[in-house]
Amino acid sequence: MSELNDVPVAVIGAGPTGVTLAIELARRGVEVRIFDRQTAPPRETRAIGIHARTLELFHQLRIVDEFLARGHRVTGVEFHTRTRRPVVARFDRIDSPYPFLLTMSQEVTQAILDRRLHELGVRVERGVNVLDFIQDPDGVELRVSTEPGGGERTVRAGWVVGCDGAHSLVRRRLGVSFDGDDYAQDWLMAEVRAESPLRRDHFHVFAHTAAPLPMFPLPEDRWRVFVPQVPRPASTGERQPPTMDEIDRLVAERGPAGLRLTDPTLLATFRAYRRRAAAMRHGRVFVAGDAAHIHSPAGGQGMNTGLQDAVNLGWKLALVASGRAPSALLDTYQAERGPIADGVLAFTHAIVRTFAQRSPRRRWLRDRLLPLAAAVPAAERYYTTRLAQLSQSYRGGPLARATTNRRLDRVRAGDRMPGVLEHLRSPAHTLLIMTAGEQDAGAANAAVAEMSAFDELVHPVVVDNERRRELLLVRPDGHLACRARLDRPDVPATYLHELTRGPTQRPCATSASPSRC
Numbered sequence: 001m002s003e004l005n006d007v008p009v010a011v012i013g014a015g016p017t018g019v020t021l022a023i024e025l026a027r028r029g030v031e032v033r034i035f036d037r038q039t040a041p042p043r044e045t046r047a048i049g050i051h052a053r054t055l056e057l058f059h060q061l062r063i064v065d066e067f068l069a070r071g072h073r074v075t076g077v078e079f080h081t082r083t084r085r086p087v088v089a090r091f092d093r094i095d096s097p098y099p100f101l102l103t104m105s106q107e108v109t110q111a112i113l114d115r116r117l118h119e120l121g122v123r124v125e126r127g128v129n130v131l132d133f134i135q136d137p138d139g140v141e142l143r144v145s146t147e148p149g150g151g152e153r154t155v156r157a158g159w160v161v162g163c164d165g166a167h168s169l170v171r172r173r174l175g176v177s178f179d180g181d182d183y184a185q186d187w188l189m190a191e192v193r194a195e196s197p198l199r200r201d202h203f204h205v206f207a208h209t210a211a212p213l214p215m216f217p218l219p220e221d222r223w224r225v226f227v228p229q230v231p232r233p234a235s236t237g238e239r240q241p242p243t244m245d246e247i248d249r250l251v252a253e254r255g256p257a258g259l260r261l262t263d264p265t266l267l268a269t270f271r272a273y274r275r276r277a278a279a280m281r282h283g284r285v286f287v288a289g290d291a292a293h294i295h296s297p298a299g300g301q302g303m304n305t306g307l308q309d310a311v312n313l314g315w316k317l318a319l320v321a322s323g324r325a326p327s328a329l330l331d332t333y334q335a336e337r338g339p340i341a342d343g344v345l346a347f348t349h350a351i352v353r354t355f356a357q358r359s360p361r362r363r364w365l366r367d368r369l370l371p372l373a374a375a376v377p378a379a380e381r382y383y384t385t386r387l388a389q390l391s392q393s394y395r396g397g398p399l400a401r402a403t404t405n406r407r408l409d410r411v412r413a414g415d416r417m418p419g420v421l422e423h424l425r426s427p428a429h430t431l432l433i434m435t436a437g438e439q440d441a442g443a444a445n446a447a448v449a450e451m452s453a454f455d456e457l458v459h460p461v462v463v464d465n466e467r468r469r470e471l472l473l474v475r476p477d478g479h480l481a482c483r484a485r486l487d488r489p490d491v492p493a494t495y496l497h498e499l500t501r502g503p504t505q506r507p508c509a510t511s512a513s514p515s516r517c
Contacts, residue, residue: 010157017289017306018163024314026120049300071102168291180275191266213254298351426459450489
């Protein structure tokens, strides 16, 4: 980092994405400042669903237990159509230590993340409004004002990340286009108590009419009710929050008979879009979360996708900001997360199209195909795994090295590495040395010795596993970097060398197997 800069990294926006990014940097020893224009944490509660993949990441951050204690576990979804019985997809069959959807207020999610950041010695600087910025080869100069009445000042940072939402000033100042579609409809939502026999360990989607009615159980015996696809008013002004009478009328039209809603604590409206930033990096400036992509709330993908943006960028930016990797590593952020964002936009749009069918004939066909699909275990597993974001992969990307010829390997380089979460507590890469016990002690010692050349960049862990007997290099975000035979520690060593220094010939002096250099 240039000596002219005040701080290695500045994060703009202190929502869940921005705070998670700051946590990822701070726990790796990188100084970070995080600014938010609001003077107090927001009390809005739009994002309520935390999927299995995000819970796995919270496990690595050592905060998952608090989420589990505060949230409500949802183990399946019921699709209610005009057929006699609801179609059920179960989450408890997915391959994760957390086979469920956790629902809770975004305010609680924010508080847990804020507390973890504070434990790491970083506080959110609130009431700070970023007015503009200029970047040069050595850093970024931010012009900020402090409310109330603090005047203007400048802050220099080596790198800047805009986590400042759908109306991102950072994205707009970069001149990055935010192309996509407007659904041209409003969504209403309410948080209420519901007098109903509906199962509270499932969420429910009622698709009796051309517009659906999703209902999610929350802690403390409450429900979040979404009323999507509401026509916009004829006037050009913004729709006002709905009244409870309006919610009751629409729920009576779309939902089950006899459902009674009471005690509203939230009545709100918002508009749904489908857009993605044309670029997620521009020089020393990045965008993440809603600043980079927005979509329908169908499937509860939004906050989860932003949090994983933060985790993907965090470990890479920490290596670069601390001078341990070339800046070219940061190009892999967009190369990996861009396709993921495209996939999420396509997935959420497909859900909307499936359950907002205006054609009676197509609704009839959907209502008969859904039970058939749900009866096929592979189809159920595909849907629930994708919904839980466990199937997101960087396979074929710039950091996924196909280092074996075993095409039948279920998990390949770039995939999320399942079944090893208890070993992934280090913020560094983890080398899992899978051995058959004492007979592999020599190979294990050689692998550990090979990793000593990389200081704190990799954490070797010896695991007894007679079936595998191999080396698995797992990235800090839980994705497989590369795999190799137990007697080939030079393979992960070469990977780490190229990651941190670029693809040059690795000196034989650092190899435990000089004959292979």
